[in-house]
Ligand SMILES: NC(=O)C1=CN([C@@H]2O[C@H](COP(=O)(O)OP(=O)(O)OC[C@H]3O[C@@H](n4cnc5c(N)ncnc54)[C@H](OP(=O)(O)O)[C@@H]3O)[C@@H](O)[C@H]2O)C=CC1
């Protein structure tokens with residue numbers, strides 16, 4: 001049997017961009033026998049994405065499931081369906097992510113350009129980006145819910161497909177170079193009070209991956225985090241308009257000689273995801289984030305970088321996630337088997 005694989009966060013709306021779609025295509029190039037299950041928010045998007053994949057890989061096995069990660073009832077329903085359909089899952093790519101209402105502080109950007117930390121600023125966006133978050137229908141902060149908690153609930157609900165199999169199963173979370181400890185706080189882990197909800201949610205992702213390894217490696221489940229680098233996708237097109245990015249492209253190609261995380265295309269951005277697909281999880285370091293990189297001349301490679309995570313904080317955060325999970329399951333008990 002080929003690999004069974006659940007993939008999320010695929011580009012839809014008929015455009016060929018987004019790390020998710022590039023990832024699906026690249027995985028099929030690696031192994032045409034895999035079964036891809038793509039999770040999209042509605043049937044229309046699922047079908048459109050499926051068609052895009054089949055256009056380049058007509059013989060691929062692609063199934064779909066409807067799942068809105070920002071709606072916990074939808075996550076529970078999808079998980080129930082997946083438990084019926086699959087006996088095991090070899091990989092889950094937890095790739096969906098949002099950055100609502102992004103705001104670039106151009107004054108800080110301009111000042112930053114004149115300092116010695118210019119490359120750090122241009123690769124992490126530290127000090128130049130904020131977002132405005134809001135509550136979702138479940139009463140959770142939307143960014144936290146979509147980028148982290150929906151994924152977390154999904155993993156926990158699919159535990160029976162992921163643990164105790166003959167072969168190890170893998171979780172691969174798409175994090176970011178924007179993940180920053182200073183944006184995250186245990187007392188406000190949903191980031192209701194600040195303006196860096198994206199950064200906080202990605203740091204929370206790093207913590208979650210670390211703690212999941214501690215809890216589940218002995219049951220054959222391994223978790224890794226990747227950073228796709230700066231990629232032109234719907235997400236970045238909401239930060240600056242497309243025409244501006246196109247004008248900036250020659251500058252960004254130049255920057256790439258110094259900043260290797262300027263991967264720029266979804267294909268390049270999926271490098272670390274695909275590299276991990278080929279690695280034995282037992283040999284990976286759970287405290288490392290795998291960065292997709294592209295050299296000035298366009299060569300793709302992966303760079304492992306130690307993460308700035310405290311394992312004690314990760315454990316405490318995990319306990320908070322379990323509490324929230326318990327409340328969620330109580331609320332939606334009718335959606336459980
Ligand atoms: N672009 C970049 O420079 C970087 C991106 N990343 C991360 O890479 C990942 C992919 O982003 P990218 O491809 O760039 O951006 P896109 O906006 O193109 O892709 C985001 C994906 O997430 C899906 N998604 C969003 N909200 C939900 C939801 N509630 N339920 C289900 N799916 C949802 C979107 O589906 P839909 O089409 O339905 O909206 C889309 O497929 C994200 O996690 C992002 O944070 C990290 C570092 C840099």
Ligand SMILES: CC(C)CCC[C@@H](C)[C@H]1CC[C@H]2C3=C(CC[C@]12C)[C@@]1(C)CCC(=O)C[C@@H]1CC3
Nearest residue numbers: 104121122123124125176177178230239248251
């Ligand atoms: C000359 C240009 C490169 C100027 C572009 C300025 C900014 C718009 C960008 C500089 C660093 C970028 C960045 C992101 C968005 C766009 C920038 C702020 C991300 C936050 C996108 C999403 C991520 O996950 C991380 C990225 C870090 C770098």
